[in-house]
Amino acid sequence: MPNDAPTAVLFPGQGSQEPGMRDLVAAEAPELLDRCVELVGEDPFARVADSTRFAQPAIFSASVAGWRRAADHLDLPVAVAGHSLGEFAALVAAGAIDALDALELVVLRGRLMADSGERAGGGTMLALLGVSDDDAARLAAAHGVFVANENAPGQVVLSGATDGIAAAAEAARADGLRAMELGVAGAFHSPQMDAAVAPFAAALDRATFRAPAVPVVSCSTAETMTDPRRDLADGLTRPVRWTATMRALTERGARRFFDAGPGQVLAKLAKRTAPGAEIARLELARA
Template identity: 40%
Template structure:
């Protein structure tokens, strides 16, 4: 049995996430103590809201990292298991790196707070857009390449689900062409056009922080979003995380690569079940589990 630990990205947050875990497991409580020491006030926001403030990118990103890492560390403490691999969807890559020991939690919290601020500031509200496209991903890539302006695949989430991102007019034009070709296009309510060239200012702004951060050799391979391959060299991690801001999240290839490497169980750590659903669409026969509450940890069995 080989476990692949998966960590969610933005959109999986909720007021109160991880609070019950911190109340029952010392490993999780230590995560929340580090969060409060590093970013004062964030713990209270997670515990009590308001939701709108927690949803702000600069708050949501470090809060989700803390909740995901707390769930993971409590599970390790209670069950004594260790994954063979890890991967995170977009923001979740930071959680995966913390879980592997490649990145200190306090550094991850500071980096993701800065990452969230930069991503929100990179594009004025209304300039960018994102849409979820249902259909052949190759058609999506072809249409994006042929559409004037900035529009590109941002997330290859499932075999027939690709999210596109870019300038609002270009995303709308690409969506209209994709609909004309028989695909389905669903505009998304997002605060910024993530994972596209418009995020270059955010990439440029975060790169110095990443390069100044100490990364360590991971205890197990973490599969990078931009390559869908295991990243084991700590010297390569700052560049992979920087490129992720403007690059596509190659989630389908990542899950397929984990399966090819021998992963037999996929466990999503943190709030929500988004990644579990995507894994089932990529590998219908895969065994999947969620660890997002204290009850999940206490009742966990393989």
């Protein structure tokens, strides 16, 4: 595909961490690294696997650093989009918010989500493979849990109380589906995060946003963000509609997708949701 193919840039969420993130941030966004340690109270990169309160600022900072590494080598994208947490880096890339301001919101988001999970008394998430969206919704309803992510055709994540997720996993396997517990300490993108919404919305109201230089497609609505404060607050409890988001980007004319990283989660999903498109990792764009 020619290098001038219309491009959409994708920013991943939790679970995308990989070795070398800290070095990338130190090289490309040192001010984020220093502020990240200051806001969290310790170096979050050493504890990404321990809690969402560490994972979120580390992954956000690595995404912004990856974008900076490659931005000068890319034409202006037709749109950007982020998967859950990735929406903050997408807004930074679009020029809608300063990176340091976004980092403060991300640190608060991670803390509030961790606290909400602890207060709810236990929750987790379950990935289902080989399932239709409708069957996943029926399975969730039958066991009192919720659809959290529609990631790609045949890949849906459920979220909810630990016992409900365990029951859903057992039922899914009995139906011949692959079901994998994600090992997260919280039922993200579900009503278990309700307690985080009001304080996070208050912080968003105090933050400064600008009109983006390129469209930012919301992963909750699969439509262009017009009110990022509302979208980011609502996104705590709404499902991620990533399949629909990728469809919206394709309808905008995107024929090439760059995964800003860290990791290759969105690049792999793009192969399933945008067959025939050129797909690459953004941090490797200089090659």
